[in-house]
Amino acid sequence: GDTQVQLSWSMVSGATSYNVYYGTSSTVPTTGTPVTTSNTTVSVPNLTNGTTYYFVVTAVNASGESAASSVVSAIPMPPLLAAPTGVTPVAGDTQVTLSWNAVTDPNLASYNVYYSTSSPVPTTGTPVSAAGTSVTVTGLTNGTTYYFVVTAVDIYNRESAVSNEVGATPNAPPPPATPPSAPTSVTAVAGDTQVKVGWAAVSGANSYNVYYSSAVVNTASAKVSTSNTSVYVTGLTDGTTYNFIVTAVGPGGEQVALVPEEKHPVSKVLFRLYT
Numbered sequence: 001g002d003t004q005v006q007l008s009w010s011m012v013s014g015a016t017s018y019n020v021y022y023g024t025s026s027t028v029p030t031t032g033t034p035v036t037t038s039n040t041t042v043s044v045p046n047l048t049n050g051t052t053y054y055f056v057v058t059a060v061n062a063s064g065e066s067a068a069s070s071v072v073s074a075i076p077m078p079p080l081l082a083a084p085t086g087v088t089p090v091a092g093d094t095q096v097t098l099s100w101n102a103v104t105d106p107n108l109a110s111y112n113v114y115y116s117t118s119s120p121v122p123t124t125g126t127p128v129s130a131a132g133t134s135v136t137v138t139g140l141t142n143g144t145t146y147y148f149v150v151t152a153v154d155i156y157n158r159e160s161a162v163s164n165e166v167g168a169t170p171n172a173p174p175p176p177a178t179p180p181s182a183p184t185s186v187t188a189v190a191g192d193t194q195v196k197v198g199w200a201a202v203s204g205a206n207s208y209n210v211y212y213s214s215a216v217v218n219t220a221s222a223k224v225s226t227s228n229t230s231v232y233v234t235g236l237t238d239g240t241t242y243n244f245i246v247t248a249v250g251p252g253g254e255q256v257a258l259v260p261e262e263k264h265p266v267s268k269v270l271f272r273l274y275t
Helices: none
Strands: 005-009 019-024 033-038 041-044 053-059 072-074 089-092 095-099 108-116 129-130 134-137 146-154 166-168 187-191 194-200 207-213 222-226 230-234 241-250 267-272
Touching: 005 053, 019 041, 033 041, 089 166, 095 146, 108 134, 129 134, 194 241, 207 230, 222 230
Parallel strands: none
Antiparallel strands: 005 041, 019 033, 019 053, 053 072, 089 095, 095 134, 108 129, 108 146, 146 166, 187 194, 194 230, 207 222, 207 241, 241 267
16 A cells, blocks of 8 residues: 555464564564554555565464464555546647646656557557657658557556547648739829829738839838728828839738849839829
């Protein structure tokens, strides 16, 4: 048991009590102070978990003490750790990352992760060991479902029962999204201190950026953003020539490679404001 060993034996006719002698050597001396009982069972307390103890029993009556019984041994141990809970898998590219709730016990040493392509998961193979509450199992085959269980290991190298079983299928990541094409059919209508810029919708675009400048225009210039296919650029100076470019923004980012235009065509409109 936990810091104790319970002994039992057959009753000896004529015995009035029994003495239990014990030690950490297999040759148990009967010269020390015994644990005395009138029953045929007794618990020996205050032992050290993980240490092997050896025991003998003698029978006592008014005429004295018998010879010692045969030697028996036992190793006191605390209860097994609780099984980990809350095991959660996250599949990746040829790998699965597992996480779980910590087992709060002073005797905890580590965790073992067992996995298999079949269910239930056997715990006879070589596990993946983890010091903390997460581990990444690598070298898996994409598209194959794997099943996982986790055990807690105590300082005596004993394992808990297995956790709940979870499954996950590693997969290659999708190809990266690419920016949408540059807008076309850009138009501009000048007004008083403003210009309305319009363009054709671009497939895959979530929004658009309109950059403008009275000098060379690029993506460092002032901009107006919109999810529509037209926008008013306001606060301009009448009589000043402005350059405009429009870019489309999608899940893959912005079509930002604006120069040189022959390699990365964008829509540009040049005109003069007037009143």
